[in-house]
Amino acid sequence: MQSLHITAARAGESCSADKEQNPDLTLQKIPKPQLKQVGALERSRRHAYAVAAVLGLQMCLPRLTAQEAPVAFVGAQVITITGETFDHGVLIVDKGKIVAVGSAEKMTIPDGAKRRNVSGKIIMPGLVDTHSHVGGGAAGDRSSPVQPDVRVMDSIDVRDPSFQKAQAGGITTANVMPGSGHLISGQTVYLKFRDGKTIEDLLIKTAEGRVAGGLKMANGTNSRRDPPFPGTRGKSAALVREQYVKAQEYRDKIERAKGDPDKMPARDLGLEILVEALNGQRVVHHHTHRHDDVLTVLRLQKEFGFRLVLHHVSDAWKVVDEIAAAKVPCSIILLDSPGGKIEALDIDWKNGAALEQSGVLTGFHTDDPITDSRLFLRSAAFAVRAGMSRKGALYGLTMAGAVMLDLKERIGSLEAGKDADFILLSGDPLSVYTHVLETWVDGVKVFDREEPKDRLWAVGGVGAGYPRDLDLCCFGKEE
Amino acid sequence: MKRFVSDFPWVMLLIFAFSRALSAQVAVIGETVYTMAGEPVRNGVVLLRNGKIESIGAADTVTIPSDYRVLRAKVVTPGLIDAHTTVGLSGILNQPHDQEQIDKGAPMQPELRAIDSYNSRDPLVEWVRNFGVTTLHTGHAPGALIAGQTMIIKTYPNKIDAAIVIPAAMTTATLGQGATGDKAPGTKSKAIAMLRAELIKAQEHVKKLEKTEPDKRPARDLHLEALTRVLDGKQPLLVTVHRHHDILAVLRVAAEFKLRIVLDGVADAHLVLDEIKQSGFPVILHPTMLRASGEAENLSFETASKLKQAGIPFALQSSFEPYVPKTRVILFEAGLAAANGLAAIDALTSITIDAARLLGISDRVGSIEPGKDADLALYDGDPFEYATHCTGVIISGVVVSTERH
Numbered sequence: 001m002q003s004l005h006i007t008a009a010r011a012g013e014s015c016s017a018d019k020e021q022n023p024d025l026t027l028q029k030i031p032k033p034q035l036k037q038v039g040a041l042e043r044s045r046r047h048a049y050a051v052a053a054v055l056g057l058q059m060c061l062p063r064l065t066a067q068e069a070p071v072a073f074v075g076a077q078v079i080t081i082t083g084e085t086f087d088h089g090v091l092i093v094d095k096g097k098i099v100a101v102g103s104a105e106k107m108t109i110p111d112g113a114k115r116r117n118v119s120g121k122i123i124m125p126g127l128v129d130t131h132s133h134v135g136g137g138a139a140g141d142r143s144s145p146v147q148p149d150v151r152v153m154d155s156i157d158v159r160d161p162s163f164q165k166a167q168a169g170g171i172t173t174a175n176v177m178p179g180s181g182h183l184i185s186g187q188t189v190y191l192k193f194r195d196g197k198t199i200e201d202l203l204i205k206t207a208e209g210r211v212a213g214g215l216k217m218a219n220g221t222n223s224r225r226d227p228p229f230p231g232t233r234g235k236s237a238a239l240v241r242e243q244y245v246k247a248q249e250y251r252d253k254i255e256r257a258k259g260d261p262d263k264m265p266a267r268d269l270g271l272e273i274l275v276e277a278l279n280g281q282r283v284v285h286h287h288t289h290r291h292d293d294v295l296t297v298l299r300l301q302k303e304f305g306f307r308l309v310l311h312h313v314s315d316a317w318k319v320v321d322e323i324a325a326a327k328v329p330c331s332i333i334l335l336d337s338p339g340g341k342i343e344a345l346d347i348d349w350k351n352g353a354a355l356e357q358s359g360v361l362t363g364f365h366t367d368d369p370i371t372d373s374r375l376f377l378r379s380a381a382f383a384v385r386a387g388m389s390r391k392g393a394l395y396g397l398t399m400a401g402a403v404m405l406d407l408k409e410r411i412g413s414l415e416a417g418k419d420a421d422f423i424l425l426s427g428d429p430l431s432v433y434t435h436v437l438e439t440w441v442d443g444v445k446v447f448d449r450e451e452p453k454d455r456l457w458a459v460g461g462v463g464a465g466y467p468r469d470l471d472l473c474c475f476g477k478e479e
Numbered sequence: 480m481k482r483f484v485s486d487f488p489w490v491m492l493l494i495f496a497f498s499r500a501l502s503a504q505v506a507v508i509g510e511t512v513y514t515m516a517g518e519p520v521r522n523g524v525v526l527l528r529n530g531k532i533e534s535i536g537a538a539d540t541v542t543i544p545s546d547y548r549v550l551r552a553k554v555v556t557p558g559l560i561d562a563h564t565t566v567g568l569s570g571i572l573n574q575p576h577d578q579e580q581i582d583k584g585a586p587m588q589p590e591l592r593a594i595d596s597y598n599s600r601d602p603l604v605e606w607v608r609n610f611g612v613t614t615l616h617t618g619h620a621p622g623a624l625i626a627g628q629t630m631i632i633k634t635y636p637n638k639i640d641a642a643i644v645i646p647a648a649m650t651t652a653t654l655g656q657g658a659t660g661d662k663a664p665g666t667k668s669k670a671i672a673m674l675r676a677e678l679i680k681a682q683e684h685v686k687k688l689e690k691t692e693p694d695k696r697p698a699r700d701l702h703l704e705a706l707t708r709v710l711d712g713k714q715p716l717l718v719t720v721h722r723h724h725d726i727l728a729v730l731r732v733a734a735e736f737k738l739r740i741v742l743d744g745v746a747d748a749h750l751v752l753d754e755i756k757q758s759g760f761p762v763i764l765h766p767t768m769l770r771a772s773g774e775a776e777n778l779s780f781e782t783a784s785k786l787k788q789a790g791i792p793f794a795l796q797s798s799f800e801p802y803v804p805k806t807r808v809i810l811f812e813a814g815l816a817a818a819n820g821l822a823a824i825d826a827l828t829s830i831t832i833d834a835a836r837l838l839g840i841s842d843r844v845g846s847i848e849p850g851k852d853a854d855l856a857l858y859d860g861d862p863f864e865y866a867t868h869c870t871g872v873i874i875s876g877v878v879v880s881t882e883r884h
Contacts, residue, residue, distance in 0.1 A: 336804040336806070336811060337808065338602070339570075339602070340800070345571065369772070370803055372770070375815075385865060430865060431864060432864055460778050461781075464776075
């Protein structure tokens, strides 16, 4: 209980402190930001630096871009997730990629690399949020319970401060989803939380050049309402089966056409997406809470063979064997209390431990704005409180999500060759007293708690407000 | 209210009899005992007898009687106090039949009492209790210009009369969004005008009551009687307000009617610290993790620390949650304040003795001192740490939980 302590020197109050710690970083070494990342903020910042340089003022360190020289972060505890944890480690990044990770004693830092002493800090991979609503996007409307043709990416505002807050929480990649008010509410999009001007700046492209994303589905009460929406669970499942049967027939027609344009069926934007799901090219992200609804999803998955991630899974602890047998991963949420809706009465922090112990791939999500992206680490910590292993919880924040989003080759762990997405922490990732100090995406620092503007996103205050209204669940008001 | 006052000693007797019947004598040994009355005691022993704290001292100075049940913990604190919540009224199901926290039938209904709608067996009462919360200041939620009266109650026992601490504590008002709508008040100015008019009505009611001729006295009026208690300061007006200019509007009305105000929520507090300080009114600050949206968009994790620095008396609250999570837990809110500039000991103070003082119940709860209610929370580490567990809860000497939560 000694640790009911006054928190260590609070970050962000002095720019000069950072300079002292990092004497190698001087104004002369400020590289030019990539052009596409030069927003108004960046321009004014560069302008300010130029003025400051002329006047010889002491300046805060600017955002770095990673393109000019390798940067070596030396001395932190480096949690790689998939490999060793180095208590006195080194992480070297160059041109947006991780070049090397290892122990400080054994690693040679290449000539020309900028060296940053980060002793006493912790470095881990950028967090992967498998279910978020940042950016205020919405997909399907009230016209139909089934709208796979609708893309959430067409309505996301990349200037929404929820992105900055997520960066402040150490999140570097997220599956941004439409809501749960439909059986099939639309296409999700996997985003890198770069500082972008357009949604394109944040997109991830698959090897085939497709925009990376999944398909959002839901069952239970959120997607039930007046016709044409389903009124019961049985009807919900029947409507979904009907759609996937149609998609199977559509796929068969295309196959039978063997490329002959005259035999091809007319394009159907919705069925095309369902065919991607049937073919395993697009993962189904399925909102579900109650134990019987979970089993319904598993039944549909078995019938149609789509690749599946279960989301929320409030009753997971009741049907953990069935989930494990189906080899379906779970993205869970941890809430400060149960209830708020009947389906979530039995939600339990022990879901993490129960799933982990049954061998289910388990990740976490914020469901932002349901939980605050700035406190994403907290979700994993509460899973540990209820029995999940630390290792499993940290994996769940990073690599598990990478696997669920088909991005395991690129993100989720600190390994040479992977994207330079990582966070610098003031202490134990699972401690309430720990702050995210820096967030890096593709070798670019996108959040720095020492910078006043970034600090505003991290702690709040005037100017950090959400411009959008809180849309907690579906669309419109729930009856 | 008269009846309540006259019944109160009986209620107290009932509590005493009840706790005496159920509570064995208990000794709690803590590696660190945060008494909230002086320095923490290392290797402390708290003796509990007949529902009250008998003594607190270092282990080497205390002899534990052989018939006492002994509990051990790394950390012992006073039972936590949630300075403002709607738990017990806003039920876990979030269905119309278990949502008792607001009646929208009229914009001003000070006659509604929390005691008439509190469900002591709602699972959320047990939920917060399991993390060490032993006392709730609960009642009608923000969302009407005057929503009703709050009460102060222990989270155990489940029989409301035995658990009650103060049956009618404060009258709740809301200024700003949420209290305005299609019907009057439709604007904030209208809300203030309506509030002033109603207080003037209550002033006139008081004057008529003072008339000597019985036939000139007005008939009883529950609505105006409740406002009378606001006017004479017997029940502070708890005003939920977030925007800086609305905070100042509240202070203006308070000055006009010489009201006792408790500022509640107050997301913009950091913008008007001087004015709040000058008013002398205490603050029950929004949950640290309240969503920064709508009128609370300017809230900051660091406001608690700024109130502390400014010397403004404050306590933390779990507030009202309309959806998921259905309630917040005051322990976690204080923990996040402790991670954002507020010294951890001050964070603990804000959910124990300072909350008790603000609510006017510090003679009974809020610290570990002989003669106070035997309300304790036990933890297996720093109570604010995410992975620490609450390992025991004692209320009026009754060990209500020894599970790990």
